[in-house]
Amino acid sequence: MVDLDKFVADCREALKTRDPASVVEKLVQDVIADPAALDAAFAARITGTSLQDRMICNDEELTVAQIAAPPGLRSPVHNHCMWAVIGVYDGQEHNRFFSDAGGEPEQIGEQLLKVGDICRLTADTIHAIHNPLPTRSAAIHVYGGNLVTREGRSVWNPHSNEREDYEINQLSRYTKELSELA
Numbered sequence: 001m002v003d004l005d006k007f008v009a010d011c012r013e014a015l016k017t018r019d020p021a022s023v024v025e026k027l028v029q030d031v032i033a034d035p036a037a038l039d040a041a042f043a044a045r046i047t048g049t050s051l052q053d054r055m056i057c058n059d060e061e062l063t064v065a066q067i068a069a070p071p072g073l074r075s076p077v078h079n080h081c082m083w084a085v086i087g088v089y090d091g092q093e094h095n096r097f098f099s100d101a102g103g104e105p106e107q108i109g110e111q112l113l114k115v116g117d118i119c120r121l122t123a124d125t126i127h128a129i130h131n132p133l134p135t136r137s138a139a140i141h142v143y144g145g146n147l148v149t150r151e152g153r154s155v156w157n158p159h160s161n162e163r164e165d166y167e168i169n170q171l172s173r174y175t176k177e178l179s180e181l182a
């Protein structure tokens, strides 16, 4: 059984430590060890399909969400301006990492996350995600801040490659456009 309230409480305790992301990584490792139990725990809490509906908690210190991606989903390039820990428990999440040193995003790495894999993002990580399989992917994402309102976040326009201020509905629109092209 996975108790998401306990998970959130443990994450809040982790925030008091010197290296919250490392502590959260261990907590994520524990909950993704039983994918069926974690999925059932999310299913009991999630109220809809939007990102906000999939958030178990969302405040200035912490955001915990289930990110479930349908087959072929592609996000635009974006940053978070806070650390994050991603733990995949169903399907696969392909992460590409970028540098913006030259103005336009330039890919500098990639990581294919499979069930049981964990990826840590630092505050300056720029990435895009893709579900490469014909089945859904599901992951628990923990962010060290407010994923919706964090100041200074960017999304790169997939048509012009220009950097734009992050806005959650614009990210959703770009995701829809990119996924339909896939």
Ligand SMILES: [Fe+2]
Pocket: 078, 079, 080, 127
């Ligand atoms: Fe992201």
